[in-house]
Amino acid sequence: MKNIVMKSTIMKSIAMKRAITTFAFLLGLASAPAFSQQAYPLSGTWQGDWGVNDKDRNFLTLVMDWDGKAVSGSANPGPDSTQIEHMTLNSANWTVAIDMPLKDAKGQTVQFKGEGAIADLGSQTRSISGTWSDGARKGTFTLTRQSGG
Amino acid sequence: MPLPAPVGLPRLLPCLLLAALPLAAQAHHPIGAKFNTTATNTLEGIVSAVDWANPHVHVYVNVSGADGNVVNWALELPSRVELESSGWRPEALVPGARVSASGWTALNGTHQLWAEALTDSKGAKLFTVADDAMSKKLAGRPAAATPRWPDGLPRLGPPPGETGYWTLPSRSALIEDGQQVAMDAYGVLANLADAAKVAPLQDWALDLYRFRQSNTLRDDPMFLYCVPPAGPRQFQQLFGVQFVEQKERQRIFLLVAGGNGNWRMIYTDQRDQVGQISGTDDNPLFYGNNSAQWEGDTLVVESSGFNEGFWFSNGGLPHTKQLKLTERFTRTDKNTLHYQVTVSDPGAYTRPWTSSWDLQWLPGEELPEYYCQDNRP
Structure with missing residues (x-):
């Protein structure tokens, strides 16, 4: 008892x-x-997914901030949150590179190295789509910035 | 470019297939947010109504197609303020009159046309705006001393028994003092290659500024969502600003007639803004956290705690939440307000920088009723 x-x-x-x-x-x-961020294109909260194919997808939330010199932030705020280790923006062609650990739906950690391009740059709900890899594992990811103010 | 069905008919004369009108498009950046400025169309019809209002006057026209169908088009024109400054009154056009118009159709495919030109049945041009109408109206005024309060400080608003407000800024967008950069009334650069001269932008901010400029500023949230023209942009609006000084409460209301008809509150006793207008990192605001004090005849306002939901200048210069402003207001005589702003934003700029311009006192008027939300149809 x-x-x-x-x-x-x-x-x-x-x-x-x-x-x-x-x-x-x-x-x-x-x-x-x-x-809500109108200025630095990566700042704000982004939502989307990543995976190795169309059926095997993992929900992804990124919260990013810009201090004038570097981007910082975290993935999937909550119990499984991880920190963005490296995030860069190439404003010459509005492409991004990201490196961070992520947990997939099975709880396994992936060292996510992604490259993508920003679409609809002038919109508050702009998006990023691209590819990622971790050794032999690879796939695609998409993110859309959350609107507001 | 053919007009949207069912109006792409002979009467509409979808002529003048001018594939690109970069100069015209640049001259009307807010128009580019709503209308397709890359091709000109012409239509002809009978006036059904004239809506004489800010922010844009509309003339409604019944246009007959070859199939006998009649479609009512909304012709959009400049503001009532601009048209009346140029001497126009709504009686110049009455229902039943035949008109022809050329301009740009709406991006969303509705029956709207920004009328670059509007002519009556005799070919006379209607509702043309003279860019220098306001400055001509204010030219030649007799000089007068700066009006003052009993305590000797300058009055930033109207003297007792008078009306008036500040308008006609001598600079339409932020440019670092000492730089010579040509741009139009909306802050669109005459030469995009001059972008780097405008301000000491970080690389990403310069590229974003160029993007906004080359995109004819169509993402401007003031035009898309009617967000306030906050920061220095308050003093770049043709429709004016007004100071309401409440000495007994040690605060100043700054009323803004452009954009969405908003206000900014400035304390003059260094007290904190509290509650929903605290203007802190956790509560960033359009108008920020303001604190003012007088230095001789100059009102100095320090502000921070801005959000990033607005463009702080015509033309689309970026800012971040790290923005801090130091504004200096000096009424050098009754008719002139000198405005100087120092921009400090390590998130977007490589160093602090300063821009300044003058505004003119428009006597005998009150701020016009102007709400961008009311842009019918």
């Missing part, structure tokens, strides 16, 4: 943590429009 109560308490604690994490994540998304 004591074990059941303890297990129940632990489960409630985990559920509470998940609820708090989810709430914090949603709160972050809800406040994203207030930080």
Whole structure:
């Protein structure tokens, strides 16, 4: 009986943590429009997916910021969040290069090295599409910037 | 370019297939956000109504097609402010009159035409705008001393018993002082190669500025979404600004007649903005966090806490949330307001830089009723 109560308490604690994490994540998304970026093309919150083919896709959220010298940010805010290790923008042709660890749907970590191009640059909901690789694994990714303000 | 069906008919004369009109397009950047400025079309019909209003006057015209169908077109023209400054009144055109128009059709395919030229049945041009009409109106005014409050400080608004507001900026967009760069009233460069001279832009910001310029500024959020012309852009609007000084509350309201008819509040006692207008990193604003004080006869306003949802200058110069402005307002005489702004934004520029220009006092008027949201149809 004591074990059941303890297990129940632990489960409630985990559920509470998940609820708090989810709430914090949603709160972050809800406040994203207030930080709407018109200027540096990569700044803001982006959503899309990546995968090795059309059927095997993984949800992807990137939150990026520009400090005047470098892009920083994170992927998939929440329990499986990872940090962007390297992100560059080539404004001569509006292409991007990104390097970061990501967890796929099976929980395996991929060292995501992607290259893509920005489409519809002048729009708040501009997009990036391109290809990624991790050794022999490779595929495509797409991202669309979240609108707002 | 054929007009959208069912109007691509003989009466509409889809002529003048001028594949590219770069100069004309550049002269009308806000128009490019709504109309296809790369090809000119002509139509002819009978006026059904004249909507004499800001931000743009519309003339509605019934156009008959060869198949007998009649389509009502909306011809869009400059603002009521501009037309009346050029001496026009709505009575110049009445329902029933026959007109012909040439211009650009709407990008979304609706029956709208930006009328570059409008003529009556006798071929007389209607509703033409003289670019120098306002400056001619203000030329030759007698010089007068700067009006002052009882405490000796300059009045930035109208003297007691008078009306008026500030307009006719001598510079239409931010350009670093000392640089000679030709551009039109909307900040479109005469020569795109001059882009790097405008301001000390970082590489990405220069490329984005060039993109916006070469795209005829059609992504300008002020025209697309009616967001405020915040920052220095407040003082680049033809439709004017007004200072409402509340000495007893130690604050100044800055009313803006262009864009979406908005206001900015400036405290003169260095108190913090609080609540929804705190203007902090967590709460960035269009008009930012402002703090002002007088240095002699000059009002100096420091501001930061801007969001990135607007263009802070005509012409599309980028800024980031790291933007800080130092603005200096000096009413050098009754009719002249000297404006100077120092831009500090390490997110977009390589160093701080300064731009300045003058505005003219338009007496006997109040700010016009002008809301960009009201751009019928």
